[in-house]
Amino acid sequence: MEMTKRHFLNKEISMTDLLKSAYRLMFTAKTMTDLFEQEKKITSKYVHATSRGHEAIQLALGMQLLPQDFVSPYYRDDSILLGIGITPYELMLQLLAKRDDPFSGGRTYYAHPSLRRDDFPKIIHQSSGTGMQAIPTTGIAMGMKYKEETGIAEILDDKPIAVCSLGDASCTEGEVSEAFQMAALKQLPILYLVQDNEWDISASADEIRAQDITQYMQGFNGIETRTIDGTDFIKSYETVKECIKIIREERRPILIHAKVPLLNHHTSGVRKEWYRDDLEECAKNDPLIKLRNQLSEFSIEDSEVETIEKEVAELVRTDFENALLGEDPKPEDAYKHDFAPTPITEEKGERSPSGKIPTVMVDCALFAIRELMTKHPEALLYGQDVGLRLGGVFREAITLAAQFGEKRVFNTPIQEAFIVGSTVGMSAVGLKPIVEVQFADYIWPGLNQLFTEVSRSYYLSNGKWPVSMILRVPIGAYGSGGPYHSSSVESVLTNIKGIKIAYPSTGADLKGLMKAAFYDPNPVVMLEHKGLYWSKIEGTENAKTIEPDEDYIIPFGKAREVLLCENRQDKPTLTIITYGMGVYWASNAAKEFDNQIEIIDLRTLAPLDENRVFESVKKHNRCIVLTEEPINNSFAQSLAARISDNCFRQLDAPVKVVGAKDLPAIPINSELEKEMLPNTQKLIIEIEQLLKY
Numbered sequence: 001m002e003m004t005k006r007h008f009l010n011k012e013i014s015m016t017d018l019l020k021s022a023y024r025l026m027f028t029a030k031t032m033t034d035l036f037e038q039e040k041k042i043t044s045k046y047v048h049a050t051s052r053g054h055e056a057i058q059l060a061l062g063m064q065l066l067p068q069d070f071v072s073p074y075y076r077d078d079s080i081l082l083g084i085g086i087t088p089y090e091l092m093l094q095l096l097a098k099r100d101d102p103f104s105g106g107r108t109y110y111a112h113p114s115l116r117r118d119d120f121p122k123i124i125h126q127s128s129g130t131g132m133q134a135i136p137t138t139g140i141a142m143g144m145k146y147k148e149e150t151g152i153a154e155i156l157d158d159k160p161i162a163v164c165s166l167g168d169a170s171c172t173e174g175e176v177s178e179a180f181q182m183a184a185l186k187q188l189p190i191l192y193l194v195q196d197n198e199w200d201i202s203a204s205a206d207e208i209r210a211q212d213i214t215q216y217m218q219g220f221n222g223i224e225t226r227t228i229d230g231t232d233f234i235k236s237y238e239t240v241k242e243c244i245k246i247i248r249e250e251r252r253p254i255l256i257h258a259k260v261p262l263l264n265h266h267t268s269g270v271r272k273e274w275y276r277d278d279l280e281e282c283a284k285n286d287p288l289i290k291l292r293n294q295l296s297e298f299s300i301e302d303s304e305v306e307t308i309e310k311e312v313a314e315l316v317r318t319d320f321e322n323a324l325l326g327e328d329p330k331p332e333d334a335y336k337h338d339f340a341p342t343p344i345t346e347e348k349g350e351r352s353p354s355g356k357i358p359t360v361m362v363d364c365a366l367f368a369i370r371e372l373m374t375k376h377p378e379a380l381l382y383g384q385d386v387g388l389r390l391g392g393v394f395r396e397a398i399t400l401a402a403q404f405g406e407k408r409v410f411n412t413p414i415q416e417a418f419i420v421g422s423t424v425g426m427s428a429v430g431l432k433p434i435v436e437v438q439f440a441d442y443i444w445p446g447l448n449q450l451f452t453e454v455s456r457s458y459y460l461s462n463g464k465w466p467v468s469m470i471l472r473v474p475i476g477a478y479g480s481g482g483p484y485h486s487s488s489v490e491s492v493l494t495n496i497k498g499i500k501i502a503y504p505s506t507g508a509d510l511k512g513l514m515k516a517a518f519y520d521p522n523p524v525v526m527l528e529h530k531g532l533y534w535s536k537i538e539g540t541e542n543a544k545t546i547e548p549d550e551d552y553i554i555p556f557g558k559a560r561e562v563l564l565c566e567n568r569q570d571k572p573t574l575t576i577i578t579y580g581m582g583v584y585w586a587s588n589a590a591k592e593f594d595n596q597i598e599i600i601d602l603r604t605l606a607p608l609d610e611n612r613v614f615e616s617v618k619k620h621n622r623c624i625v626l627t628e629e630p631i632n633n634s635f636a637q638s639l640a641a642r643i644s645d646n647c648f649r650q651l652d653a654p655v656k657v658v659g660a661k662d663l664p665a666i667p668i669n670s671e672l673e674k675e676m677l678p679n680t681q682k683l684i685i686e687i688e689q690l691l692k693y
Contacts, residue, residue: 022060029082072123097328103461141188162425169208178415223255230259231261231287343519347555363507372434376518386436421454441486500607503603577625586683625643
């Protein structure tokens with residue numbers, strides 16, 4: 001028996017052979033479910049779910065996908081994985097969290113796949129959050145269409161499609177609606193497969209939805225919907241075949257609503273007998289029994305079916321015993337694939353070319369992106385209001401749409417989750433997305449995608465799917481912006497592992513770090529202080545710099561020495577570790593002291609140039625960490641603790657953190673704003689006190 005056969009290779013397969021192949025796979029799924037239950041003392045160590053009851057529609061899909069396609073199964077989709085050619089042994093390696101688990105190396109749950117093999121459909125990292133896969137997978141389809149429209153797509157006989165599998169209950173998630181909205185709006189080549197078993201763990205359909213997905217989709221103009229019995233393999237196969245053909249040729253979205261029973265536990269940890277009273281009724285709709293009857297209708301002998309079942313039973317048991325013998329991950333494996341290696345390791349290019357006048361910070365970013373997009377057709381920019389009419393609310397993208405066209409620079413709806421999460425899919429198809437949210441205050445709806453999908457993709461896919469993207473975020477208080485346009489959010493972001501964070505304070509640094517971020521295979525958040533964009537605030541004139549040349553680039557994790565001073569015998573000295581607007585508060589405050597202040601601009605918060613920080617602290621024995629954020633539980637306070645741990649013996653005073661008052665929001669009234677935020681005069685007082693300590 002050849003379980004690894006790629007079913008799509010024989011496009012002229014007879015119905016008899018198709019049904020036998022499907023039955024072999026469906027019986028495999030059922031046998032695995034039964035085995036996991038029999039061996040639950042072993043298999044339930046880690047939580048798992050199976051496709052029992054959903055097998056027909058899942059196999060109908062999996063058996064028809066091509067290597068150029070992308071599919072995003074959800075955690076009940078082991079039959080999709082069997083359908084594309086994954087073996088029971090490989091699935092069991094993940095079930096048991098073994099080192100050779102082909103999806104994650106023992107890092108994530110059963111049927112949470114990620115796959116990047118040349119002869120298989122591709123699967124980006126899949127997470128447990130219900131519906132989370134909708135936005136990244138729609139991003140894949142958006143990337144496919146972008147490549148086709150800009151002439152950089154691969155030429156194939158069969159154009160690729162994206163497939164997103166969802167449980168019906170997950171479609172009540174707001175982020176799923178964002179994905180549907182963009183698929184309908186942009187007419188993307190994606191198939192949504194919604195498997196409706198009328199349960200959301202213990203909540204039944206009548207408790208958690210006002211309508212089923214067929215009714216719901218009537219509100220999305222442009223997505224065709226097919227409603228079918230997902231337990232009928234032949235009907236499912238024919239429907240999937242027709243829909244895939246339409247999507248490949250017409251490049252538009254379709255949704256299949258497949259009604260199915262759930263014949264097994266929700267998961268191994270939430271058992272069906274605890275809360276369900278419909279089990280006997282559901283069992284009457286078993287897709288395996290239906291397919292067995294269809295085999296008889298096509299004159300397939302019982303003896304042949306029995307042979308298939310015997311072969312499958314032997315294979316599944318053997319694969320399970322072999323998987324049990326698999327090696328467990330080694331402790332050192334935990335430290336692999338947190339970040340993909342970056343090619344940018346040293347500063348290059350000319351920072352201050354002769355013959356140029358100083359350029360405002362916002363234009364340095366604009367020019368960096370223009371140079372990147374001119375050189376790289378895979379680069380594109382999208383977000384709210386960045387398109388032709390406005391070019392961003394800060395005009396930070398002005399002229400880009402006019403120069404590169406509305407296919408490469410375009411507006412999105414007010415959907416921060418989609419803006420952030422779609423970059424996973426765009427990156428997976430080889431694009432380099434640069435995206436924007438309008439203000440740091442509005443990043444919160446995008447944090448779910450940033451944390452769960454973007455930041456974890458490389459690690460949980462065991463190094464297969466790094467996400468190369470830049471997220472631009474205007475940040476900080478400026479001009480009485482008030483409580484919804486002034487916030488600092490770096491402490492939240494620095495607690496998300498797997499992303500890099502830049503916070504430049506000059507135009508030259510912004511341009512150099514923007515280039516580094518583009519060539520970095522990892523996700524980067526670019527925090528850009530809007531109060532420094534035009535150097536309109538008194539004392540921030542040095543944010544305006546000579547624009548570096550096109551080749552200028554700064555590696556992440558390298559701090560900048562803003563002001564140096566020597567350790568003195570006659571007077572105490574101190575170092576100020578800061579970033580963003582803090583650089584200018586510190587620079588202006590330093591003028592009031594007699595060569596006693598050193599200032600280190602971090603430039604990037606993750607990675608952090610700890611060596612340069614500790615070196616400066618040990619040199620001066622006193623340190624202020626200066627931030628615009630409220631102090632308690634902040635990134636700055638954490639950095640102060642690190643400094644204390646590493647420099648304790650050299651310190652002559654406690655590490656002082658200076659920042660905003662611990663209040664819920666920045667008031668719009670200018671006097672109240674001034675009271676809450678740090679400034680030069682407040683910093684001078686803190687410096688005086690620390691120098692006297």
